[in-house]
Amino acid sequence: MITLSKIAKVFNTKDGEVKAVDNIDLTIDKGEIFGVIGYSGAGKSTLIRLLNMLEAPTSGTVEVAGKSMHTLSRQKLRAARQEIGMIFQHFNLLWSRTVAENIAFPLEIKGVSKTEQKERVNELIKLVGLEGRGGSYPSQLSGGQKQRVGIARALANNPQVLLCDEATSALDPKTTDSILDLLVDINKKLGLTIVLITHEMHVIRKICHRVAVMESGKIVEQGDVLDIFRRPKQEMTKEFVKQVTEPEETEEALKHLLDKEGIGHVLQLTFVGGDTQRPLITDIVRKFDVNISILQGKISQTQHGSYGSLFISLSGEEKLITDVVDYIKSQQVEVEVIHSA
Template sequence: MIKIENLSKLYQTNKQQVQAVNNVSLNIEKGEIFGVIGYSGAGKSTFIRLINRLEEPTNGTVSIQELDITNMSQAQLRKKRQKIGMIFQHFNLLWSRTVFDNIAFPLEIAGVPKAKRSEKVTELIHLVGLSGKENSYPAQLSGGQKQRVGIARALANDPEVLLCDEATSALDPETTDDILELLVSINQKLGLTIILITHEMHVIQKICNRVAVMESGEVVETGDVLDVFVRPKSATTKRFVQQLNPLEHEQDKLQNFITNHDNSEVIKLHFIGNDAKRALITEIVRKFDVEINILQGSIAPTREGAYGTLYIELNGEKDILSKTIQFIETSGVEVEVLRHA
């Protein structure tokens, strides 16, 4: 669907050069929700603006449906942009226009006849949950309602791709969840490919299929959301994962809960997918003569399945402890021994 090869953006100022995006290559599949996450200054907003050439790349190519966007003339690009919707952090609505007229604006520019325009806008107002707000002005709307107008406007020309640049950053947590659920609904109903830029890991966790992590203009890690959450490789990714799972950097506090039995093992368990719902502790107690001290744990959902982390202390004879850990490993749950007996 979208092929990005060696994409770079170099800004030249009077005093220095700034490499905002550096040699990024990604493939994004049709119909997926692809997240790009990074801290402030990572280059993610520049990256998304390169996709529709709101910023001109210094090097590299962007192809959508096998059409090279980077080599199009301005006339070709204007036509292609009608199939690339975009929503913004601060809504970018026309304050002198009603909800209806804001959504109709891109259709006016495209030369769509008035009757067909009205039909399409009414359809989109219903799709984004704004029925009854057609004649309201942006100043009369909440933040979430303004973003719904922005989403409807971005969908007006039936785009192939929807670009979301920090679309939920200006919203409160409850409204953020509502907007994310709307994006998932649109993705499923329309088969729309969505690229979502954010600095919030819970946004990635909630709706994305795959994610790329950016740092200093480069992609430092990419993969399925569940894999990246469970096995983060780069230091930047680990910091993001810790936002959602603070247990990952509080292992030193476990000492307060350990019984310090002479024969004990302290282990960390990773549960992935259906294993996150498994009654593993009950299975262990029934099968082995061990005592289990649950130290701490957490579980979190992603679009591809749940994942959880559990820290436990096992007390018992050494050979029984060894057999218990072997049983856990063969059950498909990942085991990391933190302290040996």
């Protein structure tokens, strides 16, 4: 569906050249939700704008839905962009237009008849859960409702691709989750390919099938979300994964526990998929003469299954501790000793 080959974007500034996107190769499959994550300045916003040619590449090629975007004339590019919807962090709505009029705007530009416009707008208002708000103005809507208008407008021309530029960054956590649920629903109902950029791993974890991690204009790591959670390789990726698996409150709680005397050996167990349902702790208690305490634990859902992280304390004979660690590994559960007694 989307293929980037040796794509680069260089900006000329007073301070010299800035390479925002640096020689990236990337393929995104039809119908998948693909995430691009990175901190500010990583180049992710520039990358997503290259997909619909809001930014022209300095070098390399961009193909979307079988079209070589970088070679199209202005007229053909305008037509190609109708197959690529985009939603933004700050909604970009027309404040003097109602919800229905905002959604209809792309259809007006395309020259669709008033009757067809009304029919399509009603379909989209229902799809995004805004029944009864078609006559409202953006100033009368909550942040989540504004973003739903933005999504409906982006879908007006039946695009094949939806680009999301930090689409939930301005929203509170509960509203963010509702918008992410809507995007998953749209992806399943319409078979739409969704590309989103974010700096929040929670967003990636919740809805993406695959993810690319960007740093200094380059993709430093990419893969299936569950694999990235299970075995992050780069330090940048590990930082993002910790946002979900070891949030700040977990880290503080563990530091407090590790300062206590008699805490024993502290192990971090990582469960993936069906492993999260297994009675591993019960099995250890039955098989080994050790004392075991659960310190902290969390299970998160991804599009490909569950991911769990559990911190336990073990005390007992040194040989038995080693045997327990070996047993955990034999059960295909990853384990790391993060503190020794």
